[in-house]
Amino acid sequence: xxxxxxxxxxxxxxxxxxxxxxxxxxxxxxxxxxxxxxxxxxxxxxxxxxxxxxxxxxxxxxxxxxxxxxxxxxxxxxxxxxxxxxxxxxxxxxxxxxxxxxxxxxxxxxxxxxxxxxxxxxxxxxxxxxxxxxxxxxxxxxxxxxxxxxxxxxxxxxxxxxxxxxxxxxxxxxxxxxxxxxxxxxxxxxxxxxxxxxxxxxxxxxxxxxxxxxxxxxxxxxxxxxxxxxxxxxxxxxxxxxxxxxxxxxxxxxxxxxxxxxxxxxxxxxxxxxxxxxxxxxxxxxxxxxxxxxxxxxxxxxxxxxxxxxxxxxxxxxxxxxxxxxxxxxxxxxxxxxxxxxxxxxxxxxxxxxxxxxxxxxxxxxxxxxxxxxxxxxxxxxxxxxxxxxxxx
Numbered sequence: 265x266x267x268x269x270x271x272x273x274x275x276x277x278x279x280x281x282x283x284x285x286x287x288x289x290x291x292x293x294x295x296x297x298x299x300x301x302x303x304x305x306x307x308x309x310x311x312x313x314x315x316x317x318x319x320x321x322x323x324x325x326x327x328x329x330x331x332x333x334x335x336x337x338x339x340x341x342x343x344x345x346x347x348x349x350x351x352x353x354x355x356x357x358x359x360x361x362x363x364x365x366x367x368x369x370x371x372x373x374x375x376x377x378x379x380x381x382x383x384x385x386x387x388x389x390x391x392x393x394x395x396x397x398x399x400x401x402x403x404x405x406x407x408x409x410x411x412x413x414x415x416x417x418x419x420x421x422x423x424x425x426x427x428x429x430x431x432x433x434x435x436x437x438x439x440x441x442x443x444x445x446x447x448x449x450x451x452x453x454x455x456x457x458x459x460x461x462x463x464x465x466x467x468x469x470x471x472x473x474x475x476x477x478x479x480x481x482x483x484x485x486x487x488x489x490x491x492x493x494x495x496x497x498x499x500x501x502x503x504x505x506x507x508x509x510x511x512x513x514x515x516x517x518x519x520x521x522x523x524x525x526x527x528x529x530x531x532x533x534x535x536x537x538x539x540x541x542x543x544x545x546x547x548x549x550x551x552x553x554x555x556x557x558x559x560x561x562x563x564x565x566x567x568x569x570x571x572x573x574x575x576x577x578x579x580x581x582x583x584x585x586x587x588x589x590x591x592x593x594x595x596x597x598x599x600x601x602x603x604x605x606x607x608x609x610x611x612x613x614x615x616x617x618x619x620x621x622x623x624x625x626x627x628x629x630x631x632x633x634x635x636x637x638x639x640x641x642x643x644x645x646x647x648x649x650x651x652x653x654x655x656x657x
Contacts, residue, residue: 374394377392380401381459426495428488429521464577479606482626483627488521489562498529500534502565503537503565538569539564563626568614570610596611
C-alpha cells in the first residue's frame, strides 16, 4: 500500500517465479523455458586432420609363436605419434601379441627391432619407443632360482645414481609379468656402434685399433672410471664387451661409453680374462669388501682391454697369454706405430696394486695427451696461410 496526497493506492504484490514442491530428496526450480531460435548460428567446421599412414608398419607376431590353450592373438590399437625431434619418423598404429592378459608395458610401449646381446640371465634388445619415436636399448633380466629380486634390481639402483657423458645414459626401470615369469627391465640410451668386442671381431667392417683410437678409448673410459672412483663406485667388469661406441663409423669423432653395471659395488667379479691378480687371489667373500682393491682392479682391466685390442690389431693374431693376471712387463709389447711412451703407460696400468696407476693418473698421462694434440689438423684455407717464401726482388 502506498500513500499519495492523503490517498491510498493499491498495488499488486510482486510477481516471482513459482517454486514447485519437490519430492523428498529432490529440488526442482521452474522458470520460463528457453526457446531456441529457428535457425541457430552454425560454427565453421574445421577440416579433419588426416594421419599419413603410408609409413605405418604393423608389427606381426613371430611365425613360430602360436597361441596355446587359454591364449589368443590380441590386436591392440595404439595412438600414432611422430616426434619432430626424433630421427625415426615411422609410427606404429597396431601391434599383435599372443597373450592371455593385457599386453605388458614392454610390448605396448616399445617396438622391438632386434637383439643386441645376450648374457647368462639377461637379454638386451634394440627397441623404438612408440610415443617419442627414439631408439633405446632395453635390458631384460629374468628373476629365477639363481637371480633374486634384489640381484635383478641392483643395476638399476647403481645406474640411477650415475650421470657422466662417458657412461651409458640410464632412463628408467620397471617390473613386468611376462607369461609366467617376472622380468626386470632397464631402459638405456642406444649406442649405434655396438660393443668393442663386436667391432673387433666384425668381418664386414674390420677396424684397425691404432694408437690414436686406443688413446681416445682410454681417455673416455678413464674419465668414466675416475668419476666412479671419486664417488666410491667401482665397475668390476671392464672389458671390450662392456664398452660401447656411439656411432656406426668408428673414428676419432666416436664417443665411447662404459656399460653393464650388474657387478658394480658387489663382491662378484666379472670376466676372469681381465681381472687383476689381487681379485683372483680372494678366497673368502669377506676379503672382497675392500673398495680400494676393486677400484685399482678397474685400471688393470682397462689396461688389459686396450692391450688386447692393440696387440691383436697390430699382430693380426690372438693374444695368447696363459696367465693374464700375472702378465709381466716384458710381455706387454705392441708393434706397428705404437710409441714406447704408450706401451709404458699400459705397463704401469698392469703393475702390482701397490705401484699401479690410478684412473686420474691415466687420464693425465702425457702419452694420452700427446695423441690428442697430434690428431688436430690445420684447417686454415691455403689462400689465407702466410707464405714463408720471400718475394722475388
